[in-house]
Amino acid sequence: MKLLSPAISRLARFRHWRIEQWVTDPIAAQREVLQDLVTHGQYTEIGRKYGFTSLFNIRKFKAAVPIHEYDDLKPYIERLMQGEQNLLWNTPVNWFAKSSGTTSDKSKFIPITQESLEDCHYQGAKDVLTLYYHQRNESDLLTGKGLVIGGSHQISKVNEEVNYGDLSAVLLQNTPIWANWIRTPDLSIALMDEWEEKIEKLAQSTIPEPVTSISGVPTWTLVLIKRILEITGKQTLKEVWPGLELYIHGGVSFTPYREQFERLIGDGCTYLEMYNASEGFFAAQDDPKEEGMLLFLNHGIFYEFMPVEEYGKKDPMTIGLDKVQIGKNYALVISTNGGLWRYLVGDTIQFTSLYPFRIKVSGRLKQYINAFGEEVIADNSDKAIAMACEKTGLFVKDYTAAPVYFGDHSKGAHEWLIEFEQSPSSTDQFAYELDCALKALNSDYEAKRYKDIALTLPNVIAVPQGLFHQWLKSKGKLGGQHKVPRLSNDRKYIDDIKMMMHQH
Known part of the structure; x- marks a missing residue:
């Protein structure tokens, strides 16, 4: 590994000119991507249906191909999983990433082709490394190991040819051999289903390793960090791993978690966000x-927006x-080398800069609260939680919120179930600061709160430790890719969680 690391480091640094090419000429890069996709797609069943052979530009492509949600492509995907080929893409589809996106009962199976593995997911991972080295030229990242807190599903077989698992399982199963030399833990631990046992084995097996980077969803990473500190008796992770210099996160907003991570890891760690979904490595x-x-x-x-x-x-x-435009909410529509055509991902994004094009995830199309015209999105709620934590000195582990509708003798409100690091004696001050933050962040919310005419002060309920964990477990959704919905415009999730709370 020591001989390999400098070679990979040099290669990663050298590759930056490739990134500069598409950053400098983004419109042309996207036009070429579409041309390549349509060229592959013309030999497929969906390509013949929409006449890909005559689609020579973006305007004709958009006019010919409708926007698809998962249920629109599901008949093709079910046939692919039974072994049919050349339906959505013209090379074999033998892998599927099982994804839920939210905690709905339905699972989605996203096709993974060799092209999407090599040219999207793995290429994206290499570019993250290159971008990091470009910022930190003195980095010693590859002198140690990367701790990967993967998903929670073993690989399952549909038949002799077709396999599925969650995205991290599929990526780990197909990763080049050399990548395993710079990664920890062992694959048998990384792909464990039972998360309570997995956290323990992750901690015990990685403490002796020279870990220089960690990647994983913030919620589970926090659980692991606390267990490692408990075992070692150390105050910060930097005392356990002095070479630790990078934490890569994604999946949920990092805003409510940043302060806890900085406290538990210690000084000298860089935090980078990535946007890597089953459908592709986006940013x-x-x-x-x-x-x-x-x-x-x-x-x-x-991409379309x-x-x-x-x-x-x-x-x-x-x-x-x-x-x-910067700051405007767009739903992401993608066509990919995994065989998704004008596919509505379900995430909403905002651009934070143009040329270069930078984005942030602002929420989900179906995760918002707009029961009274307040238009609160997850970006608002994450920031408001962080601002309220700063004001009150409290730490939030997880939360969900939903509307409380008008009653005969009551006004509307938002109800928040919050799992605090340490339950406060009273939630009144936190509710007040949360309300102030939401009003500062969202003018529609502020207008609806005016003199309590439409909305009253948020109702904040501190839930018992581990309640969200137990709720996810009861739904069979425990693991790296599953998360509690931040916001919902109905009370389906929140009432279900409250029922479990009362039963306990």
């Missing part, structure tokens, strides 16, 4: 000082990079 932070993530434009994905007010219309409008 990663190229500069820790910048809020947004650099959108990956040459990785086998063609749907203004959120278009969602639900019969023929929704999408725009390209040349027309996007």
Whole structure:
């Protein structure tokens, strides 16, 4: 490994010119990606259906191919899983990433082709390394190991040819042999299903390793860090691993967790966000000082951006990079080398800069609260939670929120179930600071709160330790890719969680 690390480091640094090419000419890069996708797609069943052979430009492509949600592509995917080929892509599809996205009962199976593995997911991972080295030229990252807190599903077989698992399982199963030399833990631990046992084995097996980076969802990473500190008796992770210099996170907003991580890891660690979903590796932070993530434009994905007010219309409008605006909410529509065509991912994003194009995830199309015209999105709630924590000195581990509707003798409100690091004696001050933060962040919320006419002060309930964990477990959703919905415009999730709380 010691001989290999300098070679990989040099290669990662050398590759930066490739990134500069598509950053410098993003529109042309995207046009070439679409042309390549359509060239592959013309030999497929969906390509023949929509006449890919005559689609020579973006305008014709958008006119011919409708926007698809998962249920629209599901018949093709079910046939692919039974062994049929050349339906969505013209090379074999033998792998599927099992994804839920939210805690709904339905699972999605996203096709993973060799092209999407090599040119999207692995290429994206290499570019994260290159971007990091470009910022930190003196880095010793590859002199140690990367701790990967993967998913929670073993690989399952549909038949002799077709396999599925969660994204991290699929990526780990197909990763090059040399990558295993610079990663920890052992694959048998990384892919364990039982998370309580997995955390223990992760801690015990990685403490002796020279860990220089960690990647994983913040919630589970925090659990692991606390267990490692408990075992070692150390105050910070830097005392356990002096060479630790990078934490890569994604999946949920890092805003409510940053202060806890900085306290538990210690000084001298860089935090980078990446946006890697089952559907593709979309973006990663190229500069820790910048809020947004650099959108990956040459990785086998063609992007369109749907203004959120278009969602639900019969023929929704999408725009390209040349027309996007900073700070506006867009739903992500993608066509990929995994065989997804004008596919609505379900995430909403905002651009934080143009040329280079940087984005942040602002929420989910179906995760918001707009029961009274307040239009609160997850970006608002994450920031408001962080601001309230700063004001009160409390730490939030997880939360969910939903509306309380008008009653005969009561006004509307938002109800928040919050799992605090240490339960406060009273939640009144936190509710007040949360309310102030939401009003500062969202003018629609502020207007609805005016003199308590439409909305009253948020109702904050501190839930018992581990309640969200138990709720996810009861749904069979315990693991790296599953998370409690931050916001919901109905009370389905929150009432279910409250029922479990009362039963306990």
